[in-house]
Amino acid sequence: MTDAAEHQAIGAARAAPILSARNLGKSFGALRAMSEVTLDLAPGEAVGIVGPNGAGKSTLLAALAGSFLPSEGTITFDGRDITRAGAAEVCHLGIAKTHQIPKPFDGLTVFENVRVAAAFGGGGDHAADEVAYDALKLCRMLPLANQRAERLGLLDRKRLEVARALATGPRVILLDEVGGGLTDAEAEELVEIIRAIRARGTAIIWIEHIVHVLLQVAERLICMDAGRVIADGDPEAVMKDPQVMEAYLGHSVE
Amino acid sequence: MSQPYEVERWNTRARITVWAFVLGCAVLALAPLWGSPAFLSRSVVLFVYVLLAVTWNALAGYAGLMSVGQQAFFGLGAYFTIRLSDGGVPVFAAMAVAAGAVALVSVPISYVMLRLKAGEFAIGMWVLASLLHLLVNLDPLIQGETGISLLALNAFDPKTRMVVIYLFGLLSAVGVVAGMLLLLRSRFGAALQAIRDSEEAAGSIGVPVFRTKQLVFVFAALGAALAGALWLASTVSFQPKTYFGIQWMAYTVFMVIVGGIGTFEGALIGAVIFFVIETLLASFGLWYLILLGGTAVFFALAFPQGVWGYARNRHGWFLLPIGRTLITREKTTGAE
């Protein structure tokens, strides 16, 4: 990242938040997936989220993206209450999310996948070719552009999720484990891609288990456990937090 | 400023296909001058099949909405024609107005049906067809299952009547095929397929999922209604049981599956295959049905993706590009 971008981000952390959640909760029947989650995201900020499986990380991102109604709490985007807005509306406002389990449009090519996102979620039909091309280029997927999505391997599916989300022209992008199972070289490339997204001024929330990869982009870290935020702030402090160490007992913290 | 890429939507083969199609339509439009009455009347049957197959393919193949109740709109198209004609509307105008009215009626229906998921939707559509069948039977004009004839047609001499019905059918079929092509080539074509492949992901990238489904639902209702009105005009008599019967869905599904579901060309090819089988074998009665079933089983086993799906996947064939090919400069320097 350039110094300027870093500066901007640090300055931004103090600016009015672009995205805020207050006391978010979600129950699936009897199961409590998320409780009392409160967080603020500044424009252009990059936040990492870690936490054991089942901690409620994906549930949080899904609620922020309007995939479902939270059971409690409110979400504000750019000063506007979006708690009850649906996924498509949230997308139009400027929040895009990738899916932890990729959901490509199998019958379309990679280019068409990204273009449909640009045509409906982004600047409209007239600019869609260009927006889709740019997103594919940034995500380094141009060589796969005319391949049907059903033929992609898992890593490319995940990257397609990123390109598709990017093509909607988001001001906040929510990344849900887009880097699991990567080799070092692949992880390096992914970090470069996500830094490039950030350099456009897009704020990022990124869930990932591999902390050292995450911290190459994120300047702030949130740890979740059992549906709650148990630590939020400077990455080093968060990783040393006794509650966090407890949550990770028996898990590996890299 | 030249951009570093191009998006290809046409190629030579597609242009040839479109010109051949236009030429074919022109030749067919002149058929009243060169075709026998038998040719004209058989062609109307083919047009009915094309209308049903193309619009069901849009619904099921492209949008993933597996309706088994399109006979609801088929029957309603015929019924409205009878009603309008009885009310004094000139008979051929009644056919067009009836189809339009069915499209309008399908809008409120869509609000109910499109809330249902997959299997529920399929059953819901079938229930709808049964319900409309019963309701139409309540109309005294129809005289229950005895039915009624489109008597206004008798005002025309047989030759004129045949020609007008033929041209109405040709125009409807060509209109629906062209409309389908335009729909699929617009951004809504990609949106339909996105919804089919993952409704959740489609919503998350800003596709108006419900509206897009509504668009194709109404389009398919219009196609089935035109087919119903046309069938009525060519057979003259209206018996609710015949029009609201599930056999129309059996034929339609056969055509689309055999031709290649979810491929533009497949539905047309399937309609022609079904038409040919029927023309050759319909006189064999029970054997015809057995052969039809056998053909369906054969195709399901040998070409699970249908004739055109097979050709496309195996040989990369396509006649009309629905999609968009990205051509980047690096790959094509000097070529193209």
Ligand SMILES: Nc1ncnc2c1ncn2[C@@H]1O[C@H](COP(=O)(O)OP(=O)(O)O)[C@@H](O)[C@H]1O
């Ligand atoms: N749609 C759902 N229905 C029922 N339970 C769910 C659903 N989504 C998530 N859960 C449950 O909620 C909890 C949190 O899940 P999730 O947010 O996916 O965790 P994480 O992403 O941190 O691994 C888990 O126990 C999971 O099984």
Ligand SMILES: [Mg+2]
């Ligand atoms: Mg998760």
